[in-house]
Amino acid sequence: MSSRDLSPRRLATAAWALRLQFFVTGALFATWGVHVPTVKAHYGLGEQSLAIAMLASGVGALLALTQAGRVIARFGPRGVAAVTGVLCATGVSLLIVPNVYVGLVLLLMLFGATGSLFDVAINAEATEIEHRAGRPLMSGFHAMFSLGGMVGAGFGSLLPWLGWSAQTHLWVACGAGIAIILGASVAMLEMRAEPGDKQPLSLPRGVLALIGTLAALGLIAEGAMYDWSVLFMKQERASDASVSALGYASFSLAMALGRFGGDWVRARVAPVPLMVASGLLAAAGMSIALLVPPAGAGLLGFALVGLGLSNVVPVLFSAASKVPGVSPAHGIAAVSSVGYLGMMAGPPLIGMIAEHSSLTIGLSCVVFFALIMAMAAQRALGSTRSRVAGPAAAD
Template structure:
């Protein structure tokens, strides 16, 4: 049943130099993905003001992004199996970048909903495609690499948020920023695709993805809990700093940047950590740190506490997705793309549907109350780690290791 994409299905195994080039190309793709999410996150207040909507309407528009992602993920294994990660990443990456550039173009709310629906669908396929290739590159290299790939996503988020913080001080308009970000992303995606490996599953996935079951469902539940917290940072951290703490636009953007910087640092060290620490204790520590950081940001009403708290959330969540996607890619009987897509279906439900849920709570109470949900979810993630990953080993183990992914 398994149809894991490998170079040997249709192409010779890559030389060490070719593998190194492909790995760096993939790092660029992860960087672009993170930067695009950050560009959207930085402009959430801008979008809110442009369309003249409240938190609940904004949350529903975000939910459209989640719906698009979930619909796309039902076909991700089949599409990537047929066209290969490189082809899917190229097309969906370009469409995703174009969607970001169009965020402020419509004058009506329905236009925003349509753009976010397209953004969610293409971003999810882009994510699964680059993760599927990352799994194979890690396998071919014979050592943990996944956390490092995801570190580039976080670095892209940090750079995207940092640029978004700086440009208003230089007089750039939001529209100019979005158009420029799209142009740079398109160039990077095209250049990176040229160096990615040619991988194609023989015949592709035979059936569309079904709902995750068994171990995939448990892993996916943890992914959803972790990505609720991560999605909250993407969509609400800037607005929280501006609205709840009265911060300037530049300082508000630094809230997202502090989260992304801490997550990037945690992931750059993550491959070393994952080779030495078993998944369960790593997941428990991650959940508790994320919960503590969010509680600090919410309970101490000063800007500095918000920045520090968001950094702790980023550090706590830094290796959650690499561990979980790696485990999903190694489930017996399914391809890497199918396993990642199955877990992503629940993960995206958290990442995309979680922030709208927070927005609805904020509409009827406060954004502080909405973000308090993240504390609860992070604690639950820590408490449920043993059941979901109790049989997994660290990547450095000689048997059954979780040594690839996300």
Template sequence: MTTISDTLTPRRLTSAAWALRIQFFVSGALFATWGVHVPTVKAHYGLGEQSLAIAMLASGVGALLALTQAGRVVARFGPRGVAGLTGVLCAAGVSMLIAPSVYLGLVLLLMLFGATASLFDVAINAEATEIEHLAGRPLMSGFHAMFSLGGMVGAGVGSLLPLLGWTPQTHLLVACGTGMVMILGACGAMLKMKTDAGESQPLSLPRGVLALIGTLAALGLIAEGAMYDWSVLFMKQERASDASLSALGYASFSLAMALGRFGGDWVRARVAPVPLMVASGLLAAAGMATALLVPVASAGLLGFGLVGLGLSNVVPVLFSAASKVPGVSAAHGIAAVSSLGYLGMMAGPPLIGMIAEHTSLTAGLSCVVLFALFMAASAQRALGGTARPTAPAAAD
């Protein structure tokens, strides 16, 4: 772990925490901007679901390649430096999604997006872990809530601007340009950490119960990634919604997830990990089933919202469990599980797209129901050894 190299005061720590919240917000907004424009990209390049899925897979390949070096890169340059560079490159890649006229250009841009987004994610989560440690109280759910809030705002803006006559390219340029300014501005207030060029953190695969926890994280983030990449297209293609209403499908998911995460620390202090994971999986499965089986747009919005609420605390619960696996350091446990989880988030949507190409998008998204049910069924085995946290007396 890197160490703080600048003067740390309560005010400095608060400033760094708010800067990091901005970074999480922008990260969520960039994912939403891509998600809102999946139908735009599909139409611009004249793609079927399988070709679109292959392009999305390039994003997963870029993420995987970057994750193998993420530990070394963050150790060498520090979270602040990595977040600044990769955040700007990620925004630049999204802004040019429909600039090329050839399919290869899209594939290369999505590979850039996957690589830079994964490095940006590792950098800001490394900073979040350090800030939470220094603050001495739970903060992680709140940071991730800002990612969801950014997704909601990004999707909401994407829903509104077509009504105002904005073209997709104008929206991409303005949204991503604003994101770049926010990223660079927030970097100035992030903690400055001493770097270690010799530190090595290669990607490692978990084993035993850690592998099961990582698998659950991957399944949860596949479901989350499916909402990012396919919810808007589902509303437009399967429910015949216009562009503005379709974008609200993503917004409803992100709003519910943000609300669940803002209250996540309070809930986790009062509900044991196993029943919380069971309830989360069942709620997400019920929401996805509602969206898929009830053929009206309003049911889709409601269902996506329930999926967001169900998935909101999956990652905090699993990361906490990974940090307590016997014989494994907290840092290694979280790193191993997050690697599998992030890979699932990037690789899952292309898998759903390939299923959709040969059947339907409804059939592809039904995987989310199965994955959520598996999370609920496996909760006891994966998390049974996790002790229930005790709520502070003052909170009662």
């Protein structure tokens, strides 16, 4: 894909529009995360049944990713973001409308499919803007996702004081999300397709497969925070609804702060040591949250996990977008497909372990996967540093 010639002002406008898209995506994911206990209670589910419903979201995402490159090539990131963003927000608003389990499964499948297409579309545009700006910007875009998650979770923690019902919160979040998505879509770039972009996604091989493996490991940990952090604080630490929501908020705040400084870090630290440090810090933070009983320790631990994971996805998506012979949308979709396999398998695995033991034991998987991510960094990125790392290679 390429875009038309742009003035600096037009590029800056498009960049801010894209930041808003990342922000609203994070807020929508946080809204789902805050209401996992609500959904569990509404449908009368155990951890295993809830995990299976979450699996539907991953299946929807994976199916959508097989066509992401083709769809984005045909309609452009701007059009895809507008349509899928609206559908994603609508799916969130309807989470507790059905009274039957199959309704939840279908809604989560819609949420996963539209959310993944929206994600690839805005990341494809992010790589184009980063390329045209000539400097690292990807971490800053993803920081807005984390900031949106923090705001969404923080707002959820205020519900008892606002006196709102869960459904009122979902309707408000949906309305605000749709307004931002449509407004920001108008200011996004118009990117035209090139002939090579029309091929459907194939299974990633070589460099993309290795990068995708790291993405899977990081997204398992990140997905666990989205889906289980609030429930962990409520069930395992006996926290009230407000404190439980702050578990997700602390994770998102730390991730946002790490990403706002991430472009500066990426310009000075090579991908391999950055990945190693990220995995070790995430493992340490999760260990604190699981092993130290006070609720405050859980909030601190989740914050360290967020800081540790903050630059994993920006580094990997930026690398995937620069693999020779592969368009940015296809590179990101290929890595995302492997990453979503991890995100798809991770939360249900944690839920099934929790069903037969405890959520604390289930979330210990995050420690294990974060350590593997640190150990696998050299193999996945070491041989590709000079080709895809950009300025971060000069350390």
